[in-house]
Amino acid sequence: MNQELQQLGKQAKAATRQLMKLASDQKNQALKFIAETIMEREPNILAANDRDLEAGEKMGLSESLLDRLKLSPQRLEGIANDVLKVAQLPDPVGEEFESRVLGNGLRISKRRIPIGVIGVIYESRPNVTVDIAALSLKSGNAAILRGGKEALHTNRAFAKAVMDGCVQAGLPEHTMQLIQSTDRSLVKEMLQANQYIDMIIPRGGPALQKFAIDNATMPVITGGVGICHIYVDAKADPDKVSPIVVNAKVQRPSVCNAMDTLLVHQSVAKFILPQVARALAEYQVELRCEPRAYKILRGFPDAIEAGVDDFDTEFLSLKAAVKVVDNLDETLDHIYEHSTKHSEAIITEDYSAAMRFVNELDSSAVFVNASTRFNDGGQFGMGAEVAISTQRLHARGPMGLYELTTYKWVVLGNGQIRI
Amino acid sequence: MNQELQQLGKQAKAATRQLMKLASDQKNQALKFIAETIMEREPNILAANDRDLEAGEKMGLSESLLDRLKLSPQRLEGIANDVLKVAQLPDPVGEEFESRVLGNGLRISKRRIPIGVIGVIYESRPNVTVDIAALSLKSGNAAILRGGKEALHTNRAFAKAVMDGCVQAGLPEHTMQLIQSTDRSLVKEMLQANQYIDMIIPRGGPALQKFAIDNATMPVITGGVGICHIYVDAKADPDKVSPIVVNAKVQRPSVCNAMDTLLVHQSVAKFILPQVARALAEYQVELRCEPRAYKILRGFPDAIEAGVDDFDTEFLSLKAAVKVVDNLDETLDHIYEHSTKHSEAIITEDYSAAMRFVNELDSSAVFVNASTRFNDGGQFGMGAEVAISTQRLHARGPMGLYELTTYKWVVLGNGQIRI
Numbered sequence: 001m002n003q004e005l006q007q008l009g010k011q012a013k014a015a016t017r018q019l020m021k022l023a024s025d026q027k028n029q030a031l032k033f034i035a036e037t038i039m040e041r042e043p044n045i046l047a048a049n050d051r052d053l054e055a056g057e058k059m060g061l062s063e064s065l066l067d068r069l070k071l072s073p074q075r076l077e078g079i080a081n082d083v084l085k086v087a088q089l090p091d092p093v094g095e096e097f098e099s100r101v102l103g104n105g106l107r108i109s110k111r112r113i114p115i116g117v118i119g120v121i122y123e124s125r126p127n128v129t130v131d132i133a134a135l136s137l138k139s140g141n142a143a144i145l146r147g148g149k150e151a152l153h154t155n156r157a158f159a160k161a162v163m164d165g166c167v168q169a170g171l172p173e174h175t176m177q178l179i180q181s182t183d184r185s186l187v188k189e190m191l192q193a194n195q196y197i198d199m200i201i202p203r204g205g206p207a208l209q210k211f212a213i214d215n216a217t218m219p220v221i222t223g224g225v226g227i228c229h230i231y232v233d234a235k236a237d238p239d240k241v242s243p244i245v246v247n248a249k250v251q252r253p254s255v256c257n258a259m260d261t262l263l264v265h266q267s268v269a270k271f272i273l274p275q276v277a278r279a280l281a282e283y284q285v286e287l288r289c290e291p292r293a294y295k296i297l298r299g300f301p302d303a304i305e306a307g308v309d310d311f312d313t314e315f316l317s318l319k320a321a322v323k324v325v326d327n328l329d330e331t332l333d334h335i336y337e338h339s340t341k342h343s344e345a346i347i348t349e350d351y352s353a354a355m356r357f358v359n360e361l362d363s364s365a366v367f368v369n370a371s372t373r374f375n376d377g378g379q380f381g382m383g384a385e386v387a388i389s390t391q392r393l394h395a396r397g398p399m400g401l402y403e404l405t406t407y408k409w410v411v412l413g414n415g416q417i418r419i
Numbered sequence: 420m421n422q423e424l425q426q427l428g429k430q431a432k433a434a435t436r437q438l439m440k441l442a443s444d445q446k447n448q449a450l451k452f453i454a455e456t457i458m459e460r461e462p463n464i465l466a467a468n469d470r471d472l473e474a475g476e477k478m479g480l481s482e483s484l485l486d487r488l489k490l491s492p493q494r495l496e497g498i499a500n501d502v503l504k505v506a507q508l509p510d511p512v513g514e515e516f517e518s519r520v521l522g523n524g525l526r527i528s529k530r531r532i533p534i535g536v537i538g539v540i541y542e543s544r545p546n547v548t549v550d551i552a553a554l555s556l557k558s559g560n561a562a563i564l565r566g567g568k569e570a571l572h573t574n575r576a577f578a579k580a581v582m583d584g585c586v587q588a589g590l591p592e593h594t595m596q597l598i599q600s601t602d603r604s605l606v607k608e609m610l611q612a613n614q615y616i617d618m619i620i621p622r623g624g625p626a627l628q629k630f631a632i633d634n635a636t637m638p639v640i641t642g643g644v645g646i647c648h649i650y651v652d653a654k655a656d657p658d659k660v661s662p663i664v665v666n667a668k669v670q671r672p673s674v675c676n677a678m679d680t681l682l683v684h685q686s687v688a689k690f691i692l693p694q695v696a697r698a699l700a701e702y703q704v705e706l707r708c709e710p711r712a713y714k715i716l717r718g719f720p721d722a723i724e725a726g727v728d729d730f731d732t733e734f735l736s737l738k739a740a741v742k743v744v745d746n747l748d749e750t751l752d753h754i755y756e757h758s759t760k761h762s763e764a765i766i767t768e769d770y771s772a773a774m775r776f777v778n779e780l781d782s783s784a785v786f787v788n789a790s791t792r793f794n795d796g797g798q799f800g801m802g803a804e805v806a807i808s809t810q811r812l813h814a815r816g817p818m819g820l821y822e823l824t825t826y827k828w829v830v831l832g833n834g835q836i837r838i
Contacts, residue, residue, distance in 0.1 A: 017755065017779070020779070020781065021778065021779060098821075100800065102798070102799070102800060106789055106793065108799060113781055115811050115812065116781070116811055194632065198811045198812070199811065199812060213613065213636050214636055217632050217633055219638050219639075219810070219811075219812045219813075220638075237834070239834075240833075240834040243834065243836050244834065244836055246836075247836035247837055248836075251836075251837055336436065354831075358829050358831075359440065360436070360439070360440060361827075362439065362532055362535070362827060363827060364827055364828060365827065365828035365829075365830055366827060366828070366829055366830065367830045367831075367832065368830070368831050368832060369831075369832045369833050369834050369835070370525055370830055370831075370832030370834070370835045370836075371835065371836045371837050373836070373837040374525065374830060374835070374837055375828070375830075379521070379837065380521070380527060380828070381519065381521060391638070392534050392535055392617045392618065392638075392825050393534065393617070393618060393638045393812065393813045393825060394638075394812045394813040394825075396825060396826060396827060396828070397827070397828045402517075406811050406812060406813075406815060407815060408780075408781060408782060408783055408784065408785060408815060408816070409783060409784035409785070409794070409799070409815070409816045410777050410784075410785055411784055411785065411786045411787070411789055411793060411794075412773075412777075412786075412787050412788075412789075413786065413787060413788045413789030414659075414788050415656070415658075415659040415662065415663065415788050415789070416788070416789045416790065416793070417662050417663055417665075417666035417667075417670075417789075417790045417792070418666055418670055418790050418792040418793055418798065
C-alpha cells in the first residue's frame with residue numbers, strides 16, 4: 001500500500017479510540033475553534049484559493065467549475081457558520097434504543113457509536129472539506145479525505161484550519177486528514193484500504209461511483225445521482241402541478257434532486273402538458289417528448305422529440321424528458337425501469353393513488369404533492385449532509401449525523417449464564 | 420454472467436415488487452404452509468438427506484460434519500417449528516420512525532421497507548436453508564441461496580417445500596431460490612451480481628469472508644467469526660467468575676460467541692486463575708498461557724505455554740488463551756489489537772471499570788457480568804437470526820427481522836415547493 005495512505009490510515013484508526021470517548025461539549029468546542037480559525041485565516045485561505053483559480057484557468061477549467069471553486073469573504077463566512085450550525089445539532093453518539101430487559105434479568109440496548117474512519121472522495125467544491133470534517137467530527141468519526149486536484153491549495157488551507165482547531169480543543173490532530181498526494185492510482189488503493197477505512201463515500205458522477213462499487217473492499221455509500229420523476233395523476237389538482245414541476249426543475253437544475261422526467265396521465269395530458277410547458281418556457285426548459293407527449297407539445301418552441309437515452313439521463317440542466325402514461329401501473333413500471341432510486345413525486349388528490357405511489361416505490365424518498373427538491377439534509381431538519389444515499393443499506397436519502405453512526409449492543413448483567 | 424444466476428436474479432428482482440406489498444397475514448400464512456409442507460414431506464426430505472449422508476461418507480466427511488448434515492424426524496420437526504415461530508414474530512415492514520412535521524407543513528418519516536434480494540452463501544447445515552427462507556420472507560425480501568455441495572439433495576428438498584408453500588399462499592414462486600449448479604466459480608459471479616443481489620451474507624470461515632470482502636460489489640455482512648474475550652477485573656466477584664467463564668467456554672465450544680481469551684488482572688490472578696482452571700479442568704479445557712499466567716498455572720495438567728498465534732485464534736473447541744494483564748488499559752489495548760469485534764465481557768463489581776469497558780470498546784456486543792454466549796438472536800428476543808454481524812455498518816450482532824429491512828423517506832405534502 002502507498003506509504004502516505006498507510007500512515008494516514010494508522011493515524012486515523014488511532015484517533016478513533018479517543019474520538020468515540022468525547023463528550024459533546026468537547027466536540028462542540030472544537031467546532032467553534034475550527035470556525036474561528038477559518039475566519040482568522042481568511043486572507044491565507046483566499047490566497048490559496050487564488051492559486052487554485054489561476055491554475056484552473058491555465059488548465060482551461062470551465063466557467064461553472066471555476067465558479068464552484070471560487071471562494072469569497074461571504075462564502076467563507078457561510079462555511080464557518082455552517083460549522084457553528086453543526087455544533088448546535090444534537091449529538092447522536094451514546095443514544096440507546098431498542099432497550100429491554102430479558103427474562104433472565106439481563107438489560108440489553110443498542111447504543112449508537114461512531115462508525116470509525118470515514119473515507120470521502122470528492123471533487124472541486126472546497127466547502128465539502130469543511131462540511132465533512134464538521135459532520136464526521138461531531139459524530140465521533142475520523143475522516144480521510146481525497147479532494148480534487150483543482151482545489152488542492154484551498155483544501156490544504158482548510159484542512160490545516162480544521163486540524164489546528166481540533167488540537168486547540170484537545171482533540172486528536174488526526175481527526176481529519178487530507179491526502180496530499182495527487183497521484184490518481186491512490187483512489188483505487190484508498191478503496192481497498194478496508195483495514196483502515198470503515199465506510200467510503202464517493203461524491204461524484206456515475207463513473208466514480210461505479211469505480212468505487214467495483215473496487216472497494218469496505219461498504220460504499222453510493223448516491224447523489226438522481227433520475228427523478230414527477231407523475232401528474234388523473235386526479236391532480238391543476239393549481240399544484242406547474243408550481244411543483246417548475247420548482248423541481250428550475251430552482252436549482254444542477255443538483256441531484258432536480259426533476260428529470262415528467263410523466264402525465266393520458267386523461268389530463270392535453271390540458272396539463274401545455275400549462276406546464278408554458279410555465280417552463282419562462283426558463284427555456286427544453287422538453288424532450290416521447291411521441292404521445294410530442295403530439296400535444298409540438299407547437300412549443302422548446303419541445304423536441306425525445307432521444308433514445310432521454311429517460312435514462314440525469315440532465316443536471318434545464319432539460320426534462322416528458323411522457324404520457326396510461327395509468328399508475330405504467331408509471332410505477334416506468335419508474336422501476338428508469339429510476340436511480342433517488343426522489344419520486346406524485347401530484348394527485350386521489351387518496352388511493354397517493355398511497356399506492358408511496359407504498360409501492362422503493363426510492364430513497366417518495367413525495368405526495370411536493371417538490372423533489374426537498375430530498376436534502378437541510379430541508380429535512382438534519383442540519384447538513386455528507387451525501388444523499390441511493391443505495392439500499394444502512395442509510396438512504398440525506399446522510400446527517402445520525403447516519404454517520406452505527407451501534408453496539410450493551411448487555412448489563414449480574415452473573416447470568418446461558419442455559 | 421452465468422445463465423442460471425442471471426435468471427434467478429431477474430426472477431428474484433421481479434418477486435421483490437410483490438413481496439414488499441404483502442400484508443403480514445399473507446406472509447404468516449405462507450410460513451404456516453411451509454411448515455406444514457416440510458412435515459408432510461418428511462419421508463421425502465429424510466430420503467434426500469440420506470443420499471447426502473451416503474455421498475458424504477464416500478467423500479470422507481468428518482463425523483462432526485456428517486452430524487451437522489444429518490436430519491432426524493425430531494430435527495425436522497424442530498425446523499418446521501422454527502418457521503412457525505417466525506410467523507409469530509412482529510412484522511418490521513411498514514413501521515415509521517423519526518417522523519416529524521417540517522416548518523412548511525411537510526410530514527416526513529422514515530418507513531421500514533425490505534432490503535430487496537438477499538444472497539446467502541453457506542455450508543453443510545441444511546436447517547440454514549429453511550431459517551433464512553423464513554426470515555427473509557417475513558421481512559419481505561427475496562432470497563438467493565447457495566448451499567454447500569454436501570447438502571445439495573437436502574437443500575433441494577427444503578427449497579421445493581418452501582417454494583410450494585409460498586405458491587400455496589399466493590406468494591411469488593421466486594421468493595426463495597436455491598442455486599442448483601455446484602460450479603465453484605459461481606460464488607465469485609454471485610458476489611459480483613450487484614444488479615440483482617442487494618446484500619450478501621457469507622456464512623462461513625475467515626477465508627470465505629475475505630473472499631467475499633475482496634470480490635463483492637454489493638454490501639457484505641461479515642460476521643460469525645469471534646475471538647471473544649472475558650476480562651476478570653481486580654474487583655470481580657469471585658463467585659461470578661468461574662460460572663461465567665465455564666459457561667462462555669464450555670456450553671457450546673464450537674460456536675462464534677464462545678470465549679477464546681481469558682484476561683485476568685494481576686492483583687487477583689494468583690487467586691482467580693487456579694479457581695478457574697479447576698472449574699475448566701472438569702471439561703478438559705486446554706489453557707494456553709502466556710508467561711505470567713503459565714507461572715501460576717504450571718501445575719495444572721491442561722495448562723501449556725501459549726504459542727505465537729493463540730491470542731489471534733478462534734478455537735471453536737475446548738481451548739482458551741490465558742493472559743495476566745496489569746490493568747484495564749492493557750485489557751482494552753489487548754482487545755483492540757486481537758478482537759474480531761464480536762463479544763467481550765468484563766467481570767467486575769467496580770462501577771467505573773464496568774462503565775469504561777462498555778464505553779470504550781466497539782465490539783458488536785459488550786457484556787458486564789454475563790456470558791458472551793448471550794450474543795445470539797434467540798437469546799436477545801429477536802426470534803432467530805440470519806447471521807451475527809461483526810462489520811460496522813447497517814447491523815451489528817444478531818441480525819433478525821428488523822436487521823433485514825432498510826427504509827425510505829415518505830413525504831406527504833399539499834403543494835409545498837422549496838424556496
